[in-house]
Amino acid sequence: MATIKDVEFKLSRVKEISFSCTDLVNDLTFEEIEKHLKIEIGFNFQVIKEENEFALSTLILYLFKTEEVLKYENQTFFKVKNIDQVVTTENDKINIKDEFLLSLLSIVIGTTRGMMIKNTMGKKINEFPLPVLNPKELLDTLKAKTIEKI
Secondary structure, eight states: OEEETTEEEEEEEEEEEEEEEOOOOTTSOHHHHHHHEEEEEEEEEEEEGGGTEEEEEEEEEEEETTEEEEEEEEEEEEEEETGGGTEEEETTEEEEOHHHHHHHHHHHHHHHHHHHHHHTTTSGGGGSOOOOOOHHHHHHHHHTSOOBOO
């Protein structure tokens, strides 16, 4: 179990929600694909207090020009001891301590990248794995948005 002060957590399971991939035309060059490929990423959070669980859903979209060529969604569950110390809910909002969320984002990004690589084996899009993302930059982007309770 990982520890943040008095909070311990561990990855308990990963659930693949959806995967779809329309492979790219094989005669396109790596440079041409890279030039027109856009990657979008989104997250949702869920607290399951009676189970001491925190779930982080991830949605990844790959767009070539304006066409969706890959969509991948998973949900990663963490068992959290003393969850109330890092996650609180007020009205319709979930408040998550930065240090805790930063740790989870690091785990989720790596896990998602690996699962996407497995799912795209044998396809041209496999040459474009989810890039290395800075969890701190993602956290700053998330903090700029309102995080609502699911």
